[in-house]
Amino acid sequence: MSDNNAPITSADLPALRERIDTLDSEILKLISERAHCAQQVAQVKTDSDPQATFYRPEREAQVLRRIMALNKGPLDDEEMARLFREIMSACLALERPVKVAYLGPEGTFTQQAALKHFGDSAVSLPMAAIDEVFREVEAGAAHFGVVPVENSTEGIVNSTLDTFMDASLRICGEVVLRIHHHLLVSSNTRRDKISRIYSHPQSLAQCRKWLDAHYPNAERVPVSSNAEAARLIKSEWHSAAIAGDMAAKRYELEKVAEKIEDRPDNSTRFLIIGHQDTPISDDDKTSIVVAMRNQPGALHDLLEPFHRHKIDLTRVETRPSRTGVWNYVFFIDFKGHRDDPQVAAVLEEITLRAAELKVLGSYPVGVL
């Protein structure tokens, strides 16, 4: 191979490939050793508790954060963490394969979020509605569920918050996904004759300006999901769909235009729901739902302890209560874990002031 100062030429190719082969052998050996360690961890877990939970979100967040902090390039931190995410996913599948229910059908952004969080080795099960995802996990048919909760342009997903009010499940993680929309067609579509564009209503709204500029006369048809839009156009030669990469791949569609969302920072936050409480990971969030008594100053009374204990609120959402006794409930997300002394003190104070308080979960801030 060339010395350090000489430019690399095609003559170096065989030596470079030989070096890659040697490195791959080392990586292979190390990954196998790591997988062996994970198997031993599983043994320790089952020895101490036959009902042990194998998936440990706080540990996974710590592993990924550490890798990102150690990474010196040339791969960027996210790319490197994504590779380790897959290694961990395979290691966890060796311990016990994880079943994850998500808001389907196949090809939705929620499926993409599930894969981003659990990796490719998880078994993912599409559900037709958000409450079905909850039910599947509550019934034990899936270990975890993934549901959308808020979008940076279109706001809150009300059905997720409403379903939480009656559910017994905990939040054990969050995933934030950059949402990129594409205009997709099938191989049979006459691209110059597009007269109808299908998508989920939120996606149509997120691409409104682009559609006004490029397809002002096409009919915009709202459907139940982007994946459904992608499926529909397979049989219509004059129609296009707005959907993401996952749907494009699943339905073998071609991209006429990429990243057509009006706001480049368009992102959606998803929650991971399950049965278990998650221990502290050192960078956590907590979600609670609170019903206050119907009296003046109730919201102030609720928020004041957070201010006094210097706890950052990341979201406050009001929803009509469905029990009829209390008019409104507040969904609050804040930084910190319920086992942090400061957070525990705030929760204790709120319990005294509120008609009802439910901690939905403390979980690691999304890493990827």
Ligand SMILES: O=C(O)C(=O)C[C@]1(C(=O)O)C=C[C@@H](O)C=C1
């Ligand atoms: O540390 C553990 O508890 C493990 O089971 C190992 C491991 C890993 O591969 O690093 C695998 C699955 C868990 O979700 C967390 C981490």
